[in-house]
Amino acid sequence: MKTVDRLMQKALEDGVFPGGVLLVSKEDQIVFFEDYGYADIFSGTRMTRETIFDLASITKTLATTPAVMRLVQQNKLNIETRIGEILSEFTSDEKGNIRIRELLTHTSGLIDWRPYYPDVYPYPPKDRKAALRAMLLKESLIEQPGEKMLYSDLGFMFLEWIVESLSRKTLDNFVKEEIYDPLGLDNLFFTDTSSGITPEGHFAATENCPWRKMVLQGLVHDDNAYSVGGVCGHAGLFGTAEAVRLLVSELLNTYYGHSSKGIFRQDIVSLFFKRQENAGRALGFDCPPGKDGSCGQYFSEKTIGHLGFTGTSFWADMMRFAVVILLTNRVHPSRENIKIRAFRPMLHDAVMKALGYA
Missing domain, CATH: 3.40.710.10 (DD-peptidase/beta-lactamase superfamily)
Incomplete structure (x- = not known):
């Protein structure tokens, strides 16, 4: 994983993002878990493996x-x-x-x-x-x-x-009540801005929002979601890399028939993970479009995942039980930074090579 680590370090140098967390698991075992750079460039707060990210459209999945x-x-x-x-x-x-x-x-x-x-x-x-x-x-x-x-x-x-x-x-x-609490996922949650209570935790900063006229931290970046109090079907979820891994792993374990928790049923997970021919996507999940996708060229056809606008993503290969979670604050301090588009496939290719799948 030295090549992967060097790529992440170079991404910081090249200004791809101020900071990030990369977590890689294989067969339900973490094989790489590191933090990089800054959670907030203005306060100088460092990123940690426990940093909480605005997951943006990963809310959907x-x-x-x-x-x-x-x-x-x-x-x-x-x-x-x-x-x-x-x-x-x-x-x-x-x-x-x-x-x-x-x-x-x-x-x-x-x-x-x-x-x-x-x-x-x-x-x-x-x-x-x-x-x-x-x-x-x-x-x-x-x-x-x-x-x-x-x-x-x-x-x-x-x-x-x-x-x-x-x-x-x-x-x-x-x-x-139905999913997060039974799985012990305390670090996967929505922040309800309508309560007027500032959420507690070590949050990665996102954008210096031109509409709200402040640097967002612990408040949902998506403007439509924010306008209705932070809870919406398309955005609003916050979480750590480990919390994302635990939920994705539970879905994968259920898919394989290895879970005894009963949160999800195997036949339902299989149904939702299946690529729909008319859409090129699974039910609620994205699938690799081919070699030009953000997950690179080495994930199998049986892969599900999703991106988030704030610089977040996860990809899970069902054939190999390999999961790659990249959480960054690439919109900090501005969404104009789109360097992550070219970086994502390079990183995923390097990870899959390191895992022996290329």
Whole structure:
């Protein structure tokens, strides 16, 4: 792993990110776990292996998707169920025909993103989620459901709404009670900004936010998620590298039939891990697109993972039980730094070579 370590050191020198944590496991054993650089360049706070990161869109795979899996396991939901069968607001709306499967695979026909936050934030905190959902209700489809893959934050906002409707709990409380607490994952959580309480912990700083006019630390970077209090289906989850590993390992162990915890069922994990041909993705999880993907060229076809805008990612190879978790603060102090795009495949190739898979 000396080559891997040198690559991470060089990334700091080249300004790819101010700091990061790299964790690699093979067959459920950690083989590499190191921290690099700074969690906050302004205070000079060093990164540690216990640093808590804004996981950004990894929320989709490690909160919203597992929540949907639990509801499927509880027979409260089927992936072929249509939105209109769950949310009465959509009974006579074109979006009511979108299936859960299509939300999970980004083939819903919904637009990719919309800046809701300037219109949502002026509402009183208790009314902001309802205001956002009223805006979602007004959205028009740009494609017919199931016809085209377009990565969409909106689809996972809908999934959060569905989880809340079926469970009668907010997404953060549902995943905490159903998944995180039973697995002892204290370092995987949402920060509820509507409470007005500053979260405690060693957080990696993210952007000097032009809208909020401050350096964000322990507050969700995603503006739409922040505008509704920090808990949303597409973003808002925070966690350490070890917490990410523990949840991903539980999913993999269940997939292999090795888990006795019963949080997830093997057949459901297998269903969600399977690449969907019309989307090139699994249910809620990304899959390698080929040699040009961010995970490089050596992960097998049976790989799932996801990226986060803040500079986070994980990739899990089901054939080799190999997991690579890279958490960085690449948007600190500005999102204009996109050097990580070229760095990610190089790093993953080096890791897989070091593991003997290239």
